[in-house]
Amino acid sequence: MKLTVAGESKDFKDGLTVAELLVEQKVDTPQFVTVSVNDNFVDKENFDSTVLKEGDVVEFMFFMGGGA
Amino acid sequence: MEITLKRADFERMVEHARAQLPHEACGLIAGVEEQGVRQIKKVYLLTNLDASAEHFSLSPQEQLAAIKDMRALQIKPLGNWHSHPQSPSRPSEEDKRLAYDYQASYLILSLEDEQHPVLNSFHIEEGVSSREELRILD
Numbered sequence: 001m002k003l004t005v006a007g008e009s010k011d012f013k014d015g016l017t018v019a020e021l022l023v024e025q026k027v028d029t030p031q032f033v034t035v036s037v038n039d040n041f042v043d044k045e046n047f048d049s050t051v052l053k054e055g056d057v058v059e060f061m062f063f064m065g066g067g068a
Numbered sequence: 069m070e071i072t073l074k075r076a077d078f079e080r081m082v083e084h085a086r087a088q089l090p091h092e093a094c095g096l097i098a099g100v101e102e103q104g105v106r107q108i109k110k111v112y113l114l115t116n117l118d119a120s121a122e123h124f125s126l127s128p129q130e131q132l133a134a135i136k137d138m139r140a141l142q143i144k145p146l147g148n149w150h151s152h153p154q155s156p157s158r159p160s161e162e163d164k165r166l167a168y169d170y171q172a173s174y175l176i177l178s179l180e181d182e183q184h185p186v187l188n189s190f191h192i193e194e195g196v197s198s199r200e201e202l203r204i205l206d
Contacts, residue, residue: 007139029168034128041128059132062169065118065125067162068092068152 001054012052019047021058032063070201071106071146071173071189073097078204082185084113085151085177092116092124094150096134097175098143106173109143116150123162124150147172147189153179157186159197167192173200 001014005025012021018037022030035042036059042050052058085093094116099109112134116124126148138145157178159167167174170193178186189200
C-alpha cells in the first residue's frame, strides 16, 4: 500500500501499524514523537493498535522543549 | 555553522517574547541551507504549552501546521527558538538534556535585560553546546 510519510509517498506492507512504521522509519525515540494520521493525532498507547490504510498521510512531530 | 536572520523577524520574535512575559515564548525556524550557511526565511511563533517562566514545549498541532506551511513554501525546518525571560542567552541544563535533534539550530532569546534583548544560536549534541555564528541582516 502507498502511504505519504513526512511528505513523501512510499510503499509499505499492508496492515502496517503506527508502531511498526516508527521502527521502519528508524525513529529512535518514539516516546518523544507525536503522530498524526490524516490530521488526526494518535495517542501513544494506540501506536500498536492503529493500523494504517492505503493513502493515509502520516506526520511525525518531534518533541521540542526546554527550560530557562 | 553560520546562520542568518532578517532583522524584521528578529523584531517579531522580541515582540512576541515580550508579549508572553512572564512566560517563555517559543517557536520554529525554517529556511534554506546553502554552502554551509543557514538562511532563516520564516520564523514561526508558537504556543508554549507549559505556560511557564522556566519551561517550554511546542504544541504538536501548531508544529503540524508549520510543517505543512514549510512544505508549501519549499523551505525546510532548521530548528527552534525560545526565550529566557530572566536568564542569559545560553542553553540551560534542561535545554541541553532535551535537545534531541543534532541537526537543529537552537536559538535562545534572552530578555534578562528587557530593553536589550540578546539572541544567540547554538548547536547542541549529547549535552554539549557550541555557539553558531548568527548574523542579523538589515
